[in-house]
Amino acid sequence: MGTSTNTSSQKEKLITIAIESGRFGVIKASDKKNIKEVKITQVADLISEQQMQKMFPNANTRKREVVRALLNKYMPKFGMTTPLRISHFLAHVQAEVGDELVGKEESLWYSVSSLRNTFNRYFKHYPEEADQLGYKRIPINDYNKLSQVQKNIYIRTNEAYAYSQLPQENEIAKRVYACNTGDGYFDYDNVLKGGDLTGLLYKGKGFIQLTWKGNYKKVNEILNNKMPEENLDIMKNPNNIINTREGILTALGFWEWQKLNQKADKGKTGSVVDSITDDVNYHTGSRQKRKDNFTKFYAIMAD
Numbered sequence: 001m002g003t004s005t006n007t008s009s010q011k012e013k014l015i016t017i018a019i020e021s022g023r024f025g026v027i028k029a030s031d032k033k034n035i036k037e038v039k040i041t042q043v044a045d046l047i048s049e050q051q052m053q054k055m056f057p058n059a060n061t062r063k064r065e066v067v068r069a070l071l072n073k074y075m076p077k078f079g080m081t082t083p084l085r086i087s088h089f090l091a092h093v094q095a096e097v098g099d100e101l102v103g104k105e106e107s108l109w110y111s112v113s114s115l116r117n118t119f120n121r122y123f124k125h126y127p128e129e130a131d132q133l134g135y136k137r138i139p140i141n142d143y144n145k146l147s148q149v150q151k152n153i154y155i156r157t158n159e160a161y162a163y164s165q166l167p168q169e170n171e172i173a174k175r176v177y178a179c180n181t182g183d184g185y186f187d188y189d190n191v192l193k194g195g196d197l198t199g200l201l202y203k204g205k206g207f208i209q210l211t212w213k214g215n216y217k218k219v220n221e222i223l224n225n226k227m228p229e230e231n232l233d234i235m236k237n238p239n240n241i242i243n244t245r246e247g248i249l250t251a252l253g254f255w256e257w258q259k260l261n262q263k264a265d266k267g268k269t270g271s272v273v274d275s276i277t278d279d280v281n282y283h284t285g286s287r288q289k290r291k292d293n294f295t296k297f298y299a300i301m302a303d
Contacts, residue, residue: 046086047301049068052064052065054300055094056100057099058100060100063101066245067244071248074249078226079261080261087298087300087301088260088263088272089252089255089260091293093208093248095284096206106173106209108167110134110172111137111167112134112135113130115172119172119176122176122186122191123175126175133167135167137163138161140159142162143157170200173200174194174199174200175194177195177203177204178195179214184202184213184217185213186212202238205241206241207247210250216234217235219253219257220232222253223250223253226252254280260280264276268298274287277290
């Protein structure tokens with residue numbers, strides 16, 4: 001009886017090989033008396049080690065391989081399985097975090113006038129705060145003409161400028177990214193003086209910068225649906241998306257949320273890259289870099 005049960009279990013046996021990189025698929029073993037046929041389905045990595053090294057040459061090897069393993073494992077769940085889609089995605093990741101693959105926070109290094117112009121939603125209500133929070137500087141040549149007494153009010157100099165006031169980036173974030181509405185966005189009808197901590201917690205950060213509490217929530221829901229085994233909670237731990245694991249996975253979630261695969265499928269032109277940039281980082285000064293990245297990465301991925 002025991003022999004019959006054992007033989008029966010061997011006739012159709014499915015063995016799943018769980019490799020984190022997703023390199024192997026399913027082994028199907030068929031048997032009559034002894035296992036005599038084993039078929040192995042091997043699936044090539046979507047991104048090879050060599051391709052990743054060419055695209056991110058300055059990244060720490062271990063970090064680069066961690067990112068590659070996560071992408072190879074999870075990109076299929078997000079429909080990112082073609083060189084075109086992958087190249088578009090990584091072109092924007094590189095523009096956001098650089099060759100080093102180090103998560104970034106949004107810089108809020110703004111002058112007084114730039115604060116008023118860029119974040120008019122807040123500073124039109126409290127213009128005096130822009131004067132307190134933005135940087136103030138003069139050209140270094142003008143600084144060099146000052147008397148020693150006049151120079152005493154300046155607290156930092158470099159080759160180009162002398163600063164009499166540095167920006168208070170955390171205080172700026174609290175104000176301009178305060179998430180006061182019930183769904184986690186800026187409350188234009190009730191602008192809170194001084195902002196609150198939500199602005200600091202949910203300001204732009206990550207491998208593709210994610211901003212606003214409401215947007216963190218939307219991406220968090222996608223991640224928990226697509227990869228519950230990762231047990232991510234970027235609502236509770238928003239600063240974690242600067243980390244390698246949370247950062248690259250959140251970038252995948254953002255891509256899915258914005259339906260950017262559909263835009264990527266429209267082709268290889270600069271206008272397609274620009275259309276994606278509109279959703280990723282509309283006001284960026286790196287539009288040409290993103291187009292250059294895509295051209296380079298697609299040549300690597302399509303090879």
